[in-house]
Amino acid sequence: xxxxxxxxxxxxxxxxxxxxxxxxxxxxxxxxxxxxxxxxxxxxxxxxxxxxxxxxxxxxxxxxxxxxxxxxxxxxxxxxxxxxxxxxxxxxxxxxxxxxxxxxxxxxxxxxxxx
Amino acid sequence: xxxxxxxxxxxxxxxxxxxxxxxxxxxxxxxxxxxxxxxxxxxxxxxxxxxxxxxxxxxxxxxxxxxxxxxxxxxxxxxxxxxxxxxxxxxxxxxxxxxxxxxxxxxxxxxxxx
Numbered sequence: 109x110x111x112x113x114x115x116x117x118x119x120x121x122x123x124x125x126x127x128x129x130x131x132x133x134x135x136x137x138x139x140x141x142x143x144x145x146x147x148x149x150x151x152x153x154x155x156x157x158x159x160x161x162x163x164x165x166x167x168x169x170x171x172x173x174x175x176x177x178x179x180x181x182x183x184x185x186x187x188x189x190x191x192x193x194x195x196x197x198x199x200x201x202x203x204x205x206x207x208x209x210x211x212x213x214x215x216x217x218x219x220x221x222x223x
Numbered sequence: 224x225x226x227x228x229x230x231x232x233x234x235x236x237x238x239x240x241x242x243x244x245x246x247x248x249x250x251x252x253x254x255x256x257x258x259x260x261x262x263x264x265x266x267x268x269x270x271x272x273x274x275x276x277x278x279x280x281x282x283x284x285x286x287x288x289x290x291x292x293x294x295x296x297x298x299x300x301x302x303x304x305x306x307x308x309x310x311x312x313x314x315x316x317x318x319x320x321x322x323x324x325x326x327x328x329x330x331x332x333x334x335x336x337x
Contacts, residue, residue, distance in 0.1 A: 142324070142325070150330055151315075151330045151331050153328070202324035210257070210269055211269070211326060213267040214266050215264070
């Protein structure tokens with residue numbers, strides 16, 4: 109069975125500082141990987157996704173993530189954090205191609221941005 | 224463009240009462256539909272998914288049920304709510320066909336069972 113681990117429950121960074129959120133997954137085949145962002149009391153919005161090809165993927169809002177098969181990781185990065193980036197971030201792994209929407213989510217990382 | 228609507232946004236119900244949460248997708252046809260639950264401080268747990276009208280699969284045993292009476296309507300129900308049913312419920316849809324797996328979420332329904 110697939111699983112996703114986000115080791116950091118809560119991260120605090122200063123505005124303008126760089127950010128890296130960690131995600132490790134367990135899946136027997138080539139994974140479909142996603143990062144979603146959730147503002148308080150809201151639904152989730154997709155930031156970026158990886159299926160194949162270039163292991164460095166670019167997303168919305170200046171985010172990027174790098175797929176490292178050897179480390180089973182898909183870490184999210186942003187070079188300079190803005191106060192509006194404060195939210196909860198979820199990493200997810202999709203199942204096979206026909207069931208990729210049946211994703212397994214990590215427990216999330218809450219990002220706080222200090223002024 | 225596609226939109227997804229979910230209601231009610233907030234619901235407070237006594238233990239043992241029934242539940243009905245509704246979700247409607249617009250701007251696309253024959254989507255895959257999903258109900259996820261998010262417990263406080265936790266990730267999302269897939270409860271049900273549907274690939275078509277009256278085609279529902281349950282991912283976890285529970286006190287809830289789902290129905291899809293129309294192509295773009297997905298309903299989450301319970302006959303008798305339990306305290307453990309409290310949580311944030313999210314409806315989502317995805318494309319079929321190429322199925323990139325990207326999920327499009329509604330705004331969520333917060334259920335408190337007292």
